[in-house]
Amino acid sequence: MAEAGPLDGATLELDVGGPAHGGSCVARHGDPTSGRAVFVRHALPGERVRAVVTEDRGGSYCFADAVEIVSAAPERVEPPCPHAGPGRCGGCDWQHASGAAQRALKETVIRDQFTRLARLELGDLLGGVEELPGGLLGWRSRILWALDRDGAHGLRKHRSHDLEPIDHCPLAQSDIADFPVLAGDADLGRATGVEQALGTEPEAALLVHSPGSGRQARGRRPPDRLRVVRGPEVLHHDVRGRTFGVQAGGFWQVHPAAAETFAAALLDAVAPRPGEHVLDLYAGAGALTAPLAEAVGPLGSVLGVESAAAAVADAAANLADLPNASVQRARVTAESLAALEQSPDVIVLDPPRAGAGREVMQALMALAPRVIGYVACDPAALARDTAVALSAGWRLTSLRAFDAFPMTHHVECVARFEPPSG
Ligand SMILES: C[S@@+](CC[C@H](N)C(=O)[O-])C[C@H]1O[C@@H](n2cnc3c(N)ncnc32)[C@H](O)[C@@H]1O
Incomplete structure (x- = not known):
């Protein structure tokens, strides 16, 4: 200790x-x-x-x-959840602030990260953090309950492995807001958690998390092993009139309005033209690939790149009716980008929290696209990647932020970068 x-x-x-x-x-x-x-x-x-x-x-x-x-x-304000407060549940950060105040706090953080990490004053470039429909509670479409070795359940405390005993999370949609009855159908074994996830189907998927095998860099835990023990193996989600199937344990935006909102903001930002070729990095199950493919039409194309095999399989099914779209299984690296056969007109990226990083940013600018659209779940990572773009003469020409994670400190940004002018 x-x-x-x-x-x-x-x-x-x-x-x-x-x-x-x-x-x-x-x-x-x-x-x-x-x-x-x-x-x-x-x-x-x-x-x-x-x-x-x-x-x-x-x-x-x-x-x-x-x-x-x-x-x-x-x-x-009075926190609506009785488990919010000092030393209690670590899931929320801003239960004690009004919704408008939460969004103002997030805007301040974004501005501050850009000042510190990209040496850029955002000024009028950022209009504020936009609200998503649905309010502050009842939005989460998935929730991971932690289990102790002695079988107790709850949610983790802040920066701790300790549990706050909780049976009901008001952030979750009502169908999954209560700790599930595990009635013997789930062999919990060495489980560290149970997760409930919702799609458009009436029943939620129930997944058991157990410790993953293998080693991770810097002493991090390997990703959990996930097992669906009840409900659908594949969950469906509707976005812009299309239905996407995603493995119950695979990545999908947690707020029900998020995928639609980010896709619309990204299309606004990069304004794809018919016949253009688009590179969609960190493509997941194709949530952005499909609307981009529809926008560039049959003379254009979208190539997605995604490292998770299950997501690539989901994307193949989700894009089956779009002959101009595909997702290939590969890690996004400077080398994999340099090896591309076709120069894209447009690059979009939606990386995990760590962001793209210097080498990937430099490699994608070297492909000389007309525009880069960036969907970011961590403003610090976005600001660091922005610094790389600015130092190469690229310009940040649009930035929007969305409160897709009410009550928490998380915030999503959609940015547009354009190459040096003239
Ligand atoms: C934030 S999600 C975005 C998924 C998708 N764009 C969407 O909107 O649903 C990030 C995705 O990047 C994938 N990923 C993480 N690291 C990667 C890497 N180095 N190369 C390719 N894909 C990666 C993850 O498996 C995940 O599907």
Whole structure:
């Protein structure tokens, strides 16, 4: 166990400043400008709070939970979930803020990440974080319940393997908001969690998670092994008048309006022209590939690249009626991009949280497309990749942000990059 740092367990009275990426706000212990940074959860900008330090490993910052609000911000609301609060469920970050305040916090974080990591002031380029239909609760189409070795269930606490015992999550759609009855049909074995996932079918899929095999870099756990024990093996989702089938454990946007919203924003951003050739990187089951293929028409084409075999198989079925679209199984790397036979007019990418990275960004700019469209689930990764584009003379010419994860700190962005002008 790590040795307690100098402030571990201490109660501090703090004036809370702006939001940090990850669902906390920054305060200073001691001098208001040069004091140690304290990342305070359960607080809002402008508040004065008493906060207990939860983690201090020395260095220039530590973490704390606001346990008493001395003076509250006007945006503060009573958290609708009884499990939200200091030391409780780690699934949500902003239950104590109104919806408008949550979106404003996310906008501040995006602007801040671009200033710090891309040295770019967004100004009017970002219009604010757009709301998705459906409100703050009841939106999650999948939920992973954690299981303890002794069989207890709940959701994980923040930065912890400990469980908050929970039977009902109000963020989930009503059909999956309650912990499932496991009535002996699920052989749980060494299960670490059970997941419920919904598509358009009436029954949810129930999946059992157990520890994956193999080794991962940097001591990370290998991805879980997933087993569907009840309900459909393949879930269906409707987007822009098409139905997509996706393995129950495969990637699909969790907010029911997200795939449609991001596809529309991406099409707006890159404005594909009939006859153009598009490269769709990190294509998943083809949620963006299909609308792009429809937009470029029979004289154009879309080539998707995706590393997960199951997603590639799903994409083949989902794109079967679009002869101008295909998804090939490959990892997106600088080398795989350099080996492409055809130069794309348009590149779109929708990478996982780590973003594309310097080498992939450089390789895709070297393909000299007319435009690059980027769907990003982490504004820090997007800002880092933007820095690479800007340093090569490319321009960020459009940026929209969507609150596809209400109550949490997560936010999705859709960006357009254009090559150096002239
Ligand atoms: C955020 S999802 C996007 C999927 C799809 N565009 C959609 O809208 O549903 C990212 C996808 O990238 C895939 N992926 C992750 N790393 C990859 C890599 N290095 N090369 C290719 N695909 C990768 C994942 O399997 C996942 O399907």
